[in-house]
Amino acid sequence: xxxxxxxxxxxxxxxxxxxxxxxxxxxxxxxxxxxxxxxxxxxxxxxxxxxxxxxxxxxxxxxxxxxxxxxxxxxxxxxxxxxxxxxxxxxxxxxxxxxxxxxxxxxxxxxxxxxxxxxxxxxxxxxxxxxxxxxxxxxxxxxxxxxxxxxxxxxxxxxxxxxxxxxxxxxxxxxxxxxxxxxxxxxxxxxxxxxxxxxxxxxx
Amino acid sequence: xxxxxxxxxxxxxxxxxxxxxxxxxxxxxxxxxxxxxxxxxxxxxxxxxxxxxxxxxxxxxxxxxxxxxxxxxxxxxxxxxxxxxxxxxxxxxxxxxxxxxxxxxxxxxxxxxxxxxxxxxxxxxxxxxxxxxxxxxxxxxxxxxxxxxxxxxxxxxxxxxxxxxxxxxxxxxxxxxxxxxxxxxxxxxxxxxxxxxxxxxxx
Numbered sequence: 520x521x522x523x524x525x526x527x528x529x530x531x532x533x534x535x536x537x538x539x540x541x542x543x544x545x546x547x548x549x550x551x552x553x554x555x556x557x558x559x560x561x562x563x564x565x566x567x568x569x570x571x572x573x574x575x576x577x578x579x580x581x582x583x584x585x586x587x588x589x590x591x592x593x594x595x596x597x598x599x600x601x602x603x604x605x606x607x608x609x610x611x612x613x614x615x616x617x618x619x620x621x622x623x624x625x626x627x628x629x630x631x632x633x634x635x636x637x638x639x640x641x642x643x644x645x646x647x648x649x650x651x652x653x654x655x656x657x658x659x660x661x662x663x664x665x666x667x668x669x670x671x672x673x674x675x676x677x678x679x680x681x682x683x684x685x686x687x688x689x690x691x692x693x694x695x696x697x698x699x700x701x702x703x704x705x706x707x708x709x710x711x712x713x714x715x716x717x718x719x720x721x722x723x
Numbered sequence: 724x725x726x727x728x729x730x731x732x733x734x735x736x737x738x739x740x741x742x743x744x745x746x747x748x749x750x751x752x753x754x755x756x757x758x759x760x761x762x763x764x765x766x767x768x769x770x771x772x773x774x775x776x777x778x779x780x781x782x783x784x785x786x787x788x789x790x791x792x793x794x795x796x797x798x799x800x801x802x803x804x805x806x807x808x809x810x811x812x813x814x815x816x817x818x819x820x821x822x823x824x825x826x827x828x829x830x831x832x833x834x835x836x837x838x839x840x841x842x843x844x845x846x847x848x849x850x851x852x853x854x855x856x857x858x859x860x861x862x863x864x865x866x867x868x869x870x871x872x873x874x875x876x877x878x879x880x881x882x883x884x885x886x887x888x889x890x891x892x893x894x895x896x897x898x899x900x901x902x903x904x905x906x907x908x909x910x911x912x913x914x915x916x917x918x919x920x921x922x923x924x925x926x
Contacts (some may be wrong), residue, residue, distance in 0.1 A: 558866075623858040627829055
């Protein structure tokens with residue numbers, strides 16, 4: 520019959536309209552500024568930089584390798600690499616970014632920077648309330664605005680952050696074992712006049 | 724001028740004290756009618772914003788007008804191609820003052836992922852003044868609502884006289900903006916003077 524679909528739709532609307540007086544579930548509107556839909560764990564908006572410890576500048580995981588800058592499809596990341604090195608969160612001497620800007624007026628939230636980062640330094644944020652009248656000042660985030668703590672990362676993406684922490688701990692343990700083996704080998708070499716026997720995993 | 728504390732105190736007693744400016748701006752910000760016009764994928768989010776789940780009608784903006792003559796707000800929702808840009812500027816010129824523009828999404832602000840292409844305008848703010856920018860690709864419906872609230876705050880803060888008054892009360896304000904034309908290689912002019920101040924890069 521002609522118009523049957525419309526009638527069915529209108530019946531559904533009428534049922535929801537009448538039902539909304541008795542059932543709260545039929546009230547679909549989420550009154551945004553006061554209440555909000557809980558974000559999904561994998562929700563993503565713009566990238567941010569993760570830092571460990573309490574000092575955002577010293578704790579940045581980023582070592583300015585510039586892979587994300589090169590991979591970024593719309594080219595919205597700008598990095599200046601430092602001339603000197605400083606110890607990162609694990610105590611290893613690393614370069615650091617003297618400038619790390621993300622132009623969020625260009626960013627398309629593709630997450631490729633996150634996927635290519637070998638240091639788990641850049642992750643996706645869920646903050647979306649970024650509307651501004653300031654075209655240039657408000658939409659270019661520098662490294663201070665981008666730096667967010669690991670605790671914050673755990674809060675917005677708990678499962679993913681836990682996996683990352685396990686992976687980083689493993690890598691750190693491996694690096695420590697390697698350093699220890701190298702130190703042992705050096706000590707043995709110094710103790711004996713002749714070269715020490717080769718130690719598994721030493722050197723390189 | 725009544726101070727804020729006294730006003731709240733009087734409000735509790737059932738006495739409403741207001742100024743013409745406040746009343747006028749309250750009326751203006753509570754009835755912003757957007758223009759019904761979408762350019763690309765961000766328009767889908769704009770449509771979602773007006774539907775029951777997010778309900779832009781709560782802010783007095785449910786009436787999307789199909790004619791620029793009846794609209795106050797232009798939401799540039801999506802990629803502005805160089806072919807479409809003259810039409811967008813023309814529609815803006817046809818809107819009555821006071822008029823406002825929200826640039827929604829990366830493409831409308833800066834060209835976004837297409838900014839290195841040949842056919843996309845690198846930001847609509849080259850031709851018309853933009854009041855609020857929303858970054859995102861696309862921005863969530865909540866982000867559009869938040870931008871809308873930012874615009875309402877801006878309207879609320881406008882004085883009716885003197886510096887920074889709305890354009891319809893300013894006889895010297897620019898009413899019509901030059902519509903660009905397709906040139907040999909690019910749109911001509913590439914930007915409107917006075918609208919697009921070339922940013923100074925400080926390193």
